[in-house]
Amino acid sequence: MITFPPYIVIWIKNLDFIPYCIVVGLISFIGAYTISLGAEFFGINLEGQLNEYTTSIDLSMRGLLIIMFVAPIAETILLCAFVSLLIKSKLSNQQCCVISALVWGALHGLLAPIKFLTATWTFYLFSISYVFWKRKSLKKGLIAAAIPHIILNTLGMAIILLS
Secondary structure: OOOOOHHHHHHHHOOOHHHHHHHHHHHHHHHHHHHHHHHHHOOOOHHHHHHHHHHOOOOOHHHHHHHHHHHHHHHHHHHHHHHHHHHOOOOOHHHHHHHHHHHHHHHHHOOOOHHHHHHHHHHHHHHHHHHHHHOOOHHHHHHHHHHHHHHHHHHHHHHHHHO
16 A cells, blocks of 8 residues: 555545546646656756657657557556556565666666656655555556546646747
């Protein structure tokens, strides 16, 4: 069982499913953006890392649909399978979510090193969402991880397109 501070538990339990998913999506985006700003503040050259990454993105309609919907759904299915596999071990749910986040962070870090930090943050939230809502149903667990991921990717692409 994941343990949250009491004020977080009360807040989470008071949110309905869809508002919960939207809030987690926004928190994941704001957190990732804050991590990026913090890295820039401490002198980490993000522009070089991200320019190389963003120039390789397919900005066609097909490419955008893949980035905003197909990739998050496919990654969410893999994330949920991985977390479920970890849960079968003797690790706590919290440890499983941390391990999942670190693995996904490492995979995304292969694209650009800063993405390790941002993906670790976001995938930790996605993993927690999956574990929390999976208690209600597997479908809700999958959706609770997928919707925030779709929101994150969509907002990220909006920033790339508008810059």
